[in-house]
Amino acid sequence: AIADRGTVRLTASEMVGCEVLPPMLARFRDAHPGITLELALSNRNEDLLRREADIAVRMVRPRQKSLVARRIGKSPVGLFAHPRYVERYGLPKTVADLETHCVIGFDRDPQPFRSLGTMPRQIAREMFGFRSDSDLAQFSALKSGVGIGGCQYGIARRHPELVPVLARMIRFELDVWVVMHEDMRATGRVRLLFDHLASELTAFLRTR
Incomplete structure (x- = not known):
């Protein structure tokens, strides 16, 4: 089928692109081996209107017109630590206790925190003992026991060694959207991936 041929370009954030999408894309390739996938990772929302990508997985609601956007659900976010860190420094019992711990956070770009709602507006760069604007660098630091x-x-869930921190006190939620330009609705290969991602991400968010 013509829909099973060609290239589809997908954009997502670093974390979603590296930690969430790969197994989903593997299953898509198994079903549609004739479709070439391109994955552009960026924490900046690439402009679908400029055709920088065919499909985007976004954690904020797209505002532009001419886009087809499907809200998948909410992805909860919490604090975690590696057992190596917990063994050495213990766990905070209150939010105030975080001041005595190494907290991992942003360096020069606070935008990821802005997307988490109102409470993070009070979070300042100086609070972090480890700073990076790369989500992957932050996650690697977390898994290596650098901090919380x-x-x-x-x-x-895919890293069961990670220990929840202040789970009842600190919890945010991110909206998850799959988006494409409305002109792509009739393009079979793009529609196939759009529907596949919507289904897979729905299942991902439902797993508790």
Whole structure:
């Protein structure tokens, strides 16, 4: 079928692109081996209107017109630590206790925190003992025991060694959207991947 041929370009954040999408894309390739996939990772929302990508997985609601956007659900985010860190420094019992711990956070770009709602507006760069604007660098630091860091629960499930921190006190939620330009609706290969991702991400968010 013509729909099973050609290239589809997908954009997503670093964490979603590296930790969430690969097994989903593997299953898509198994079903549609004639479709070439391109994955562009960026924490900046690439403009679908400029055709920088065919499909985007986004954690904020797209505002532009001419886009087809499907809200998949909410992805909860909490704080976690590696057992190596916990063994050495213990766990905070209150939010105030975090001041005595190494917290992993942003360096010069606070935008990821802005997307988490109102509470993170009070979070300042100086609070972090380890700073990076790369989500992957933050996650690697978390898994290496550098400090306490934020992580989506769906991703943390794949790393069962991670220990929840202040789970009842600190919890955010991110909206998950799959988006494409409305002109792509009739393009079979793009529609196939759009529907596949919507289905797979729905299952991912439902798993507790």
